[in-house]
Amino acid sequence: EYAARGGSRSRGHKYSGSDNLGNVGWYKHNSGNKTHPVGQKSPNELGLYDMSGNVWEWCSDWYGDYSNSAARNPIGPIRGSLRVIRGGSWRYLAGNCRVSNRNNNSPDNRNNNLGFRLAAP
Numbered sequence: 001e002y003a004a005r006g007g008s009r010s011r012g013h014k015y016s017g018s019d020n021l022g023n024v025g026w027y028k029h030n031s032g033n034k035t036h037p038v039g040q041k042s043p044n045e046l047g048l049y050d051m052s053g054n055v056w057e058w059c060s061d062w063y064g065d066y067s068n069s070a071a072r073n074p075i076g077p078i079r080g081s082l083r084v085i086r087g088g089s090w091r092y093l094a095g096n097c098r099v100s101n102r103n104n105n106s107p108d109n110r111n112n113n114l115g116f117r118l119a120a121p
Contacts, residue, residue, distance in 0.1 A: 001086065002073060003119075004052065004099040006045030014098055016051035016087070017044030021094045025053025031090035035112065052087055052097040055115035056105070059084040063104035082106060089113035 004016040017024040024041045031053070039049045051057075062080030076084065082104040088097030091113045095101065105114065 001099060001102075003046060003048060004044065004087065009045035011045060013044075015053075015094075016048070016099055017042055021052060021097055025050065025088070025097055026090045027053040027088060027097050028091060028093050033090065035090055050087075052099065054090055055087070055113050056085040056089045056103070057087045058105075058107075058114065058116045059086055063102075085114065 006013070006017065013019050015021045015024055021027055022030055024044065026036050026041070035054055038054070041049065041053075043049045044051055061076045061084040062078070063082040063084050064077040064080055066074045066076065083106075085103050085105050086099075086101065088094075088101065096103070
């Protein structure tokens with residue numbers, strides 16, 4: 001979520017890099033019902049493309065409730081049966097593509113609107 005929001009350069013946008021999803025992501029109303037090559041839309045404040053829309057991104061966190069206390073980088077439970085996915089996809093409405101949206105899926109699920117992003121520490 002931190003990277004999707006634009007990190008320390010964040011301007012507080014609803015989607016990753018803009019308040020207008022059409023500028024930064026592929027979703028149900030502009031995708032033509034398919035994925036698109038990365039980088040055809042505008043990047044966010046960190047120069048990252050397609051953090052909202054195109055394909056859901058697998059996250060390393062297990063899905064579950066967050067703690068009630070405030071946290072800068074909240075994490076879910078230490079184990080579980082569902083993984084967090086974020087970003088929405090070409091198949092979903094704009095609300096699913098908000099940087100604040102968090103969903104889940106079984107780790108053994110594979111389909112054409114799920115993906116992952118390699119990141120180095």
